[in-house]
Amino acid sequence: MPNSPNNRTTRSNSFSNTQIIALNDIKILIDNSKNEILTAVKGDYDSVRDEVKRFCDTITTLIEKIQRMDDRNKELESKIESLETKIQSMEQQRHFMTEEDMIHEAEDRFRRRKYLIVSGVQEQTTGTVDERREKDEEYIKDIAKEMGIDDFEPEEVFRIGIIRNSKPRLIRFKCSEIKEKYSFLRESRMLRNVPRFQGVYINPDLTAAQRKRDAELRKELKARREAGEKVKIRQGRIVTIEQNFQ
DSSP, X not given: OTXXXXXXXXXXXXXXXXXXHHHHHHHHHHHHHHHHHHHHHHXXXXXXXXXXXXXXXXXXXXXXXXXXXXXXXXXXXXXXXXXXXXXXXXXXXXXHOOXXXXXXXXXXXXXXXXXXXXXXXXXXXXXXXXXHHHHHHHHHHHHHHHTTOTTOOOSEEEEESXXXXXXXXXXXXXXXXXXXXXXXXXXXXXXXXXXXXXXXXXXXXXXXXXXXXXXXXXXXXXXXXXXXOOEEEETTEEEEOXXXXX
């Protein structure tokens, strides 16, 4: 009979045998192809090796370029953020300052252009006002000599602020030339290595508006350093410290 158990068994065995043959043929084909590939690779091994090395070198170069571009983008983002903050601050300042205030600010900055402020200098408690002033003047001259500013003669030297027993007042002095002022500011770091002048700092004589802006900059600088940025203040703005990563 067409659908007898014997016939079904025969068809089943026949299908199974056909399946086994087909799988064996595929396995043989895969093995043959694999052997052909291995033979081809082994036959030109040096060429394949060189090609792989060139490919790896190219990938490495691309990764390095991408890394440099990423670092540069971060630097530019930092500069843009700093510039936006500065512009915003200037806009706010202009908003609250009248035209008359801006004129007074410009005049005040012009008057202070040759002055410097020295902090951390102990104040004399004996002698007349003139004698104490002469002591401060000699101290300023000694600082100048230490910095290599020879024959410096300040035009004015005087203490500012209210006398307090716990803290010496600031010294304000005037340079005869703008270049002398910038020499003091540029070389002031040298004082750190001189025991006599440790704890003594020299800064520009700023207006109230400039001091406010300076405080804001230092606050921003601290926050960005705590966030992991390598930045510093230069010429009234925050800049990224250059790194030799190339």
